[in-house]
Amino acid sequence: MPHPDADLTRARLLDAATDDGLDRLGIHAPDRPAVAGWLRAVADDPADLAVVARLRAEVLLPAIGAWDAHADGPGFDAALERHPLGAGVLPLCALAATGEDVLAHQAGHGLASEIGVRTLNDLGQQVMKHRHVYGEPGLHNQGWLRTVWSGDFLWLGRLQFEPRLSDLGIAGGPARRVLSVHIPQTGPLTPASVDAAFAAASATYSAHLPHLAPEAFICDSWLLDPLLTDLVPDTNLARFAERWTPWECGPGDWAAAYFVFDVNPPGRAAADPETLPTDNTLRRRLVEHWRAGGHVRVCQGVADTRP
Template identity: 30%
Template sequence: MTDHDAAAIVGIEPAAEADLLLVAVLRELVHAAREPAEDLVISAAGDEIAMAMAALVPEAMARQRGIGIPEAVTLATLRDIGRKHRLYGAETVVPWLVGILRGDVIQVGRLQVERRAGAHGHALHIPESGALSPALVDDSLHRAAAITGAKTFSCESWLLDPRIGSAIPASNIAGFAARFCILDPGAASAEASAAVAKFVFRRSLSEVRDPAVVVPRSSLERLVASTLRGGEEWTSPLGVLTTP
């Protein structure tokens, strides 16, 4: 596989050859017995990290093939490297992207699912890749259950904040949230507010709170902006759902 092919798989523009020392550091993390620490930081530019991750695509594909992940799922999963790099910079989400290479998190249709079950089942994540329609969610849950053997899924996210269901009940996000039985409503916090600002606006919390910087356009954007500008904080509830 050429560097160009690998870069295309992860969704980045091929650049200079990957830094071999950086590739070696990432390779060790990919093949380690344990998942990387959440506070892992690598002192390198985002473009360099993304290119080094692309260099590890053949190894990542072999690893995921060896643990029974279908190739189509692996290819969809690896595209999150380019997506996250474009949106946030690979240097800001290294632990997550290493997990993508390892196959600790896989993308099954519209959703991402953690292969290993936690205390409340297999955790779900929602990639930044379009509408969250009920049909797509149904398909993803069905396929994820088939691949992982999961019967219970969990989600801890700003998407489950009850204000969405109250303000825009007909939205796809409200429909997604309604699938879950809330175990913990989550405390309103600056951390949750920063997360909703990041994922809805691709902006910092301080920027979203400034009307001169951010102009909301959709119903969701108006809800989030008015909440944060009104001095309220967002929440990240924890919910679970069981497949039929």
């Protein structure tokens, strides 16, 4: 039986398959033929279309504007990770069919369309990441993109910002409104670009989403490991690490391997350093560190920069 929103979903998929639609989703040139083909094929397959319409209605739409509760809602079923057309095709199509709903939510808060479109561009980033890791276009980070699609998550300049509540590492402390900082893989992480992104986040949330105006910036990343100041001193990465005061750290070898080397060992196991390239300074220093028995940590911390 067709889903009640099947016709709307089909129209959205066909629109997303156009050049303008692919631009809106940030699909990179090497991935555009495959992604456009998937969108059109699913639009013309009644069974797949029904699944995509259901995912839009049950998984994505309820999460828009629900920044404090979207993690509690239904996510993408693991069975959707595989499809004859490619990895993660149906979640990708559901995300594409819901982009206009995300933009409408943001427009309702007076946010410029450029901000919304930039935020949706993370779909293209994740398709590219899948290609870098697995050698072909696809999607394996659909759960992450459900967070991006929550409507109150914004990509501003060099950084991305996710509204959250945090006790800032103080056990039993009050829950504070914060922005969790994410670092897309889009180029140098210069101090000036980070300063500008923090300033843009403070101004944008205060003006358009005042109920989410942050009391602090937090981050949960291997880029907060103080090791970086010794591993690659006097670099953008070291200066970024120095901005934060960590309150907790845990194992992070997998994260460094995934983001620096584009490898994803099963079960988030540590990568074998003997198999990793050493074609730039960061890669070489990490491989040397691992060969010597060292480890990288993922740290949670609060920024010294205050909103």
